[in-house]
Structures are given as C-alpha cells and as structure tokens.
Amino acid sequence: MNAALTALRAIVTREALRFVRQRGRFIAALVRPLVWLMVFAAGFRAALGLSITPPYQTYIQYETYIVPGLCGMILLFNGMQSSLSLVYDREMGSMRLLLTSPLPRWWLLFCRLVASTAISVLQVYTFLAVAWLYGIQMPTLGYLAVLPALVVAGIMLGALGLALSSLIKQLENFAGIMNFVIFPMFFLSTALYPLWKMAESSTLLRDICAANPFTRAVEMIRFALYAEPNWPALGWTVLAGLFFLALALWGYDPARGFLRRKG
Template sequence: MRPYLIALRAIVLREALRFVHQRERFLAALVRPLVWLLVFAAGFRAALGLSIIPPYQTYITYETYIVPGLCGMILLFNGMQSSLSLVYDRETGSMRLLLTAPLPRGWLLFCKLLGSTAIGILQVYAFLFIAWLFDIEMRPLGYLTALPALLLSGLMLGALGLAISSFIKQLENFAGVMNFVIFPMFFLSTALYPLWKMQESSSLLRDICAANPFTHAVELIRFALYTSWNGWALLWVALSLAVFLALALWGYDPARSLVRRKG
C-alpha cells in the first residue's frame, strides 16, 4: 500500500498547492453563492412561498432553504474547475506524465478527484461560516453530519467533471461545454426551489429535476445539515458516482485513444 499512499499524498498536495497559488479561485468560489444568498434571495423571498417540507419542521426563510443548494453549487463549480485543470495538464504534457506512473489509472484519477473534493469542502465550510455571520444557522451538529454528504456529493460532481474532461481535447472548448452542464444542472434542481413548486409550473420539468443527480446531491446535503437521513438521495448520488467514474476511466483509457487515432 505504500506506493498508493505516496501517490495519494503527492497528488493531493499538488492540488492544495495549486489552490493556494490561485487565491482568486477561492474568492470566486465564495462570491457566486454569496450573491445568491444576499442579493437574489432578498428579491425571491416575497415571490416564492415555502411550505413545511422534510427535513424542516417549521417555516423557514428562503435564505435558509437555498443554503444547501449553494453548498452544492460550490462543489459543482469546483469539480468543473478541477477538470479544467486536467485539460490544461494534458495540453502541457504533465497529465501524460501522471498517468504513466506504475499504478492503476483508476487510483491516480481517484487521487486527483479526492484532492479537488477536499478543496471544495473547505470552500463550502468557509461559505457556511459567512452565512452563520449573517444569522443563517443550521443545527450545530449538522455542520459535522454534513461532512460525509459533502464528500460523497463532491466526489460525484468531480467524477462528472472528470468524465467530461476525458472527451474534450482543447482547452478552448471546455468553457462552452461547462456552461451546458453547470447551468442546466443547477437551475433544474431543488437548489433554488422545491419540487412541488416546479410541479405547479410543469410536470415534465418536475420529472427532469427529480432525475437530476445534482438534485439528489443537494437533498443529501440538506438532510445532513439537519441531522436527518435521506436514503433515496444517498442511493442516487452513489449510483451517479459509479457511472461517472466508469465513464472517466473509459475516457482516459489509452487503448481507446490508440484505436481512435488509428481510425
């Protein structure tokens, strides 16, 4: 196991150093959710009424409702940002050097995924601290019980980014593809409004939101912040993680690239 642990330490440390040297990335990760929390929520509060739905046992403010969705937003953007760095590494050649290490390709990709997810979780807790300063509080124990939900959701969203990056060969194309993934996933979810609100507008949109893996990641985080259990969301996120990881492994398979090059 020693070579595996050395590789894990080296890749996670590389991700951490890259993040430390990109301070604007940390600020950007916090600005987006804070704008939604402090600006958009103030306007939407009067327009969007909320009923008492699990895990809430009483009426809540709209700002409180969207906090789990904004935590998911941070993980989603972080996963895509990390995948963007993979495309850049592949263009500069460092990605090829990483994947030629004498270790299973799946382990190397998982180490990369774990490092980026850890950074995303740190950003989420920084956001939760700022939200707490504005009197938007969760249950005290919820900050701890949310950690496994954040880890699993971050791995799932990061694996999605890995899978996408494996099929994109030029850095210029990645930003456009990201927009086609991030914004539909975010807006067609329960991050900003519950499913029953979407049902009032369109049954089809409600079904799309219910099938969206990001919806279940948000609900997993939401329930965990209130020390509650959501087995269906956990199952859906775990299945999505397995599918996205399988796609990423297939996409980064050198044999597939060789066959495509010969064709």
C-alpha cells in the first residue's frame, strides 16, 4: 500500500510540475473556451433560440447555456493532451521504464489518469472564475456540487485518451487521430446546442448526439452546476469511463494489446 501511494504521489507531482513549466498549455486551455464564450457566442446568440429546459427554470442567455459545454471542452482537450504526453513518454522511453516497475500496470495507468484529471479540474475552475467575472454566474452551491461531476467526466475523457494513446505508435500520427476524435465528439454533442434543436434538422443527427458519451458528461456537468443530479447522465458517463479504461488496460498489455509488437 505504501509503495502504491508513493507511486501515486510521485506521478501526480511529476505531471503537476510538467504542467507548471508548460505555461503555454495552461493559457491555450483557457483561451480556447474563452474565445467561444466571448466571440462565437455573440454570433450564435441570435441564430440559436433556447427554450426553457431542465435544469433551467427560465429563459437564459446563450452564453450561460454553453458554459457547461465549454467546461467539457477543457476536460476533453486536456484528456487528449495527456494522451499526447503518454505517446511522447513512450517514444522517449520513460513510459516503458514506468510500466516495468513491480507495481500493477493498471495502478500506474490509473495514477496517470488521476494526475491528468486533477489538472483538468483546476483548469475548469479557473475558467469558471473568469466566466464569473465576465458576468456568467451560477448558483453558489453549484460551484461545489459540480466538483464530483468534473472528476467523473475528467476520468472518463482521460481514460479515452489513454485508450487512444495505446493505438498511436508514432508521435506524428497523433494529430490525425486526435482530430478524428475531438471534433466529432465535441460538435456532435449538447455542448453548443440542445438536442431538441438538433432534432429540428435531423432525427438521425439527434440520435447520434444522444449516444455520444461526451453529451452525457456535459449534461451531468450542466445539472451539477445548478446543484441538481442527473442520474442517467452519471450512469452512462461511468459506464463509458469503465469501458475506455478497460480498453486502455488491454491496449497497454504487451501480451494482448495494441502495443504487443513493441514489447
């Protein structure tokens, strides 16, 4: 147990130090959702009308609607960024050295997942603080209630990044695979528009968005920001996270996974 906790502390500290030294990563993670909030939302506000849907009790501005989706954007992009660092570590040899330790492989990967999730949650709260200064304020209790939702969503998206990193054998292939995953996952969700709005154009598109695990994560965050539970969204997010984590563990198994040829 002491060895496992030591490994957890060491991996989290290493990732935290790496994040602190990469200030551009923090700024980029913050600027991306802020551009959507302050620039794109101004243009979409007139084009996308919103009705009163749970958890909202009245009509809201479009900027208020997309805040949970932009929180999910931060978690999604940081999860993919974490997978990039895994590919880099594998090419440099440090990842292989880590996985040859006497501790279980699943625990080492889980430690990486905890570290990336902690960084993601920190970034989300920084974004929420800037949004609050911008005038988009949630119920006070919501800022505390959203923490478990952010952790669950961050672990699910981080596990997806882990699974994808086991597929990527070279750093040069990262951009193509990430774009194939990130943009469809983000745009085919309720991050920017509600499901009923999507159903107006295409029922098939609406069904695809409803099946997207990122949609469930965003809705879980949306309800949590108003201190309301969304049990179906929580259940689907947890199931998706367990599936992605199992896929990552299988992918990093040198005997059976995607990296078996690398040994």
